[in-house]
Amino acid sequence: MKLFYSPNACSMAIHIILEEIGKPYELALVNFAEAAQYKPEYLAVNPKSKVPALMRDDGTVLTELPAIAWYLAKTNPQANLLPNDIESEARVLELLEYMTATVHMRGYTRIFRTATFTPTPADEPKVVEAGRNMVIHGLQILEPVLGDKDYLLGQYSIADCGFFYIVYWASRRANIPLSPALQAYLDRLLARPAVARMLASEGLC
Ligand SMILES: N[C@@H](CCC(=O)N[C@@H](CS)C(=O)NCC(=O)O)C(=O)O
Structure with missing residues (x-):
């Protein structure tokens, strides 16, 4: 699992969730100061040029904060981050x-x-x-x-x-x-x- 993030961006919400879950994950910095979100390397990850983006272990990428948060909570029920109703x-x-x-x-x-x-x-x-x-x-x-x-x-x-x-x-x-x-x-x-x-x-x- 790899989180594409920028410091002090909204990706911090997903960064917290990954820390709460406590399983190993990687961080990939998207350097806004260098406009890295608009460069081909990142466009190949997320053509929307936004963080957060979450690359799963099978290489597929999930974007949009609410969707990533929900996915992480549902796939890690032991972390108790989403009530089950x-x-x-x-x-x-x-x-x-x-x-x-x-x-x-x-x-x-x-x-x-x-x-x-x-x-x-x-x-x-x-x-x-x-x-x-x-x-x-x-x-x-x-x-x-x-x-x-x-x-x-x-x-x-x-x-x-x-x-x-x-x-x-x-x-x-x-x-x-x-x-x-x-x-x-x-x-x-x-x-x-x-x-x-x-x-x-x-x-x-
Ligand atoms: N709707 C997106 C919004 C994400 C978003 O706007 N992220 C900002 C950082 S807080 C971003 O990546 N901005 C880069 C840009 O617009 O150039 C989500 O919920 O994930």
């Missing part, structure tokens, strides 16, 4: 889809890749502002799902591995203040050994 699975997929497709793609991407949203540099502050508002709205949608539980579903799951990067980016990349409940949630996740190993491996601590 249809309603919970649907809720986990609902959460991961919202985090990646809405909060990340529509919100954070406006903040981090601003120039791709407007041809007019003078408009960029407005694009960033719109992105920030989308992330803040996303956190307002997701926080009540957490409620006063330790983790989104009560028990720790792949949904929390996804929510980790959403909350971590707010705090460490986008300077978006966290509510006390979300700060406590982030601290809880940071205290997990698998998260600490991921951060160390990605050079983030």
Whole structure:
């Protein structure tokens, strides 16, 4: 199993899941600073030019964060990263889809890749502002799902591995203040050994 990743990218969610599972895996750095995601070598792995991508032992590649997360949880039931009932699975997929497709793609991407949203540099502050508002709205949608539980579903799951990067980016990349409940949630996740190993491996601590 090989994870194609970039440090501090959303691939960190899958990196955490692999650490939680605890089986041997390889990491392959896709160097965004060198635009490696657009080079033929990586296009042969993932023509979408995105991380995460997971190469399985038979050489086939799985892309899209929610699909990879679900696949890893289902193929490693001993890791207990996905409750074994249809309603919970649907809720986990609902959460991961919202985090990646809405909060990340529509919100954070406006903040981090601003120039791709407007041809007019003078408009960029407005694009960033719109992105920030989308992330803040996303956190307002997701926080009540957490409620006063330790983790989104009560028990720790792949949904929390996804929510980790959403909350971590707010705090460490986008300077978006966290509510006390979300700060406590982030601290809880940071205290997990698998998260600490991921951060160390990605050079983030
Ligand atoms: N929908 C994809 C999105 C992945 C994504 O946007 N990844 C970013 C890193 S956080 C990326 O690879 N960006 C490279 C680029 O757009 O050039 C997923 O869920 O996996």
